[in-house]
Amino acid sequence: MSERVLIPRNRGFLFLDSHPAGCERLVADMWQACPDSADVPEGAGPVALIIGSSAGYGLAATVAGLKRAGIRGIMVSFEKAPTERRTATAGWYRTAATADIARTAGRDLVFLNGDAFSDTMKNQVADLIEQRFGGRLDYLIYSVAAPRRTDPATGTTYASVLKPIGRANRTKTLVFDDQGVPEVREVETGPAEGDDVEQTVAVMGGADWERWIEHLAGRGLLAEGFATVALSYIGSPLTAAIYRQGTIGAAKAHLEATARTLSERLDKTVGGRAVTSVNGAAVTQSSTAIPGIALYTGLLRGVxxxxxxxxxxxLAALWDQLTGAAPLALDDEGRIRLDTWELAEDVQTAVTERWAAATTDTIAGLADLDWFHAEVQRLYGFSVPGVDYTAAVATDIPWPVPTS
Structure with missing residues (x-):
């Protein structure tokens, strides 16, 4: 088994290696942080499918689902294995750690690694539901963030872009140099051109989510009362031009429209429903790529x-609403809102004031930079409290294989 001493090597917010022990500890800390629920007897929990289970909110949905609802079922993600030159991706190691927790908790989770957009994966999942989980699926959580998607029906590959719509957008953003010294810069992003909006909607909108539901319904695998949730984000007016009013926002609007269409269909067929869940801000591998989001999140933490x-x-709150442990709280557009703490008027006023005052010279007093910088490193298993980073660690951790 290969063992190495790993140090964080990065290009901006992108790290070249991941730390297995740090990723394992991070998942363990999430498990401990998630509130306990009433015990669910082994083998009696609802059957769930979580698509995009290895990172960000999808990982949180998996961990919270295990602890709050006692889920069993199938987790899908797309991660890279370790090689002689590189460690595995962080999601690979987080998945291995999640599998260990599920096994210890006595929950039957199967972890699949592959392209969630493909019909091959949809068939594999459907077969598992049929053969291993009694032929009935109770919940589907959709949490996919991807740069591109190939439509299996047409073979066409679409690519998403992060652009404003209508005109260029100039915004402040936060960067760190190789020594971790912060700088506030202004960046300009040109407007969407040609079919940028359509391409982004094809990747990040509701088309694949709907295809999953149609595929599983066509196999007769949706349980009575089946519920599905696509995870989404709205965010602050400070980031709206590049996010909610930009190409990604168009995709989110399509996702919400898809939820309404699916919900009508599911209500008629299995007494079920489809909704979007609007989550609050967090440091994720996806969010750090969006101009302005790093600065905004650091300021939000500062407030x-x-x-x-x-x-x-x-996500614990989401599972409580899905399972009936808490009332289902929908806004006027039928969305579950888990972001009210972020968008409270007093919070946004304070963040807006700090945003206006933010420069390279003032940022240290306005944002929680130590927290933000550490959160970025923790995405890759570094800067996790309790981990000895001077010790060599095994990097060729195997992908979890389900028990028979």
Whole structure:
């Protein structure tokens, strides 16, 4: 088994290696942070499918689902295995750690690694539901963030872009140099051109989510009362031009429209429903790629401190609503809102004031930079408390194989 001493090597917010022990500890800490629920007897929990289970809110949905609802079922993600030159991706190691927790908790989870957009994966999942989980699926959580998607029906590959719509957008953003020294810059992003909006909607909108539901329904695998949720984000007016009003926002609007269509269909066929869940801000591998989001999140943490709600707590609240442990709280557009703490008027006023005052010289007093910088490193298993980073660690951790 290959063992190495790993140090963080990065290009901006992208790290070249991941730390297995740090990723394992991170998942263990999420498990401990998630509130306990009433015990669910082994083998009696609802059957869930979580698509995009290895990172961000999808990982939080998996951990919270295990602890709050006692789920069993299938987790799908797309991760890279370790090689002689590189470690595995962080999601690979997080998945292995999640599988260990599920096994210890006595929950039957199967982890699949592959392209969630493909019909091959949809068939594999459907077969498992049929053969291993009694032929009935209770919940589907959709949490996919991808740069491109190939439509299996046409073979066409679409690519998503992060662009404003209508005109260029100039915004502040936060960067760190190789020594971790912060700088506030202004960046300009040109507007969407040609079919940028359509391409982004094809990747990040509701088309694949709907295809999953149609595929599973066509196999007769949706349980009575089946519920599905696509995870989404709205965010602050400060980031709206590049996010909610940009190409990604168009995709989110399509996702919400898809939820309404699916919900009508599911209500008629299995007495079920489809909704989107609007989550609050968090540092994720996807969010750090969006101009302005890093600065905004650091400032938000500067305002809220420990009152910033972590993803696993948000997803615990989602599972409580889905399972009936708490009332289903929908806004006027039928969305579950887990972001009210972030968008509270006093919070946004304070963040907006700090945004206006933010420069390279002032940022240290306005944003929680130590927290943000550490959160970025923790995405890859570094800067996790309790881990000895001077010790060599095994990097060729195998992908979890389900028990028979």
């Amino acid at each position: 809220l401190g420990e009152d910033l709600v972590p993803p696993v707590h948000q």
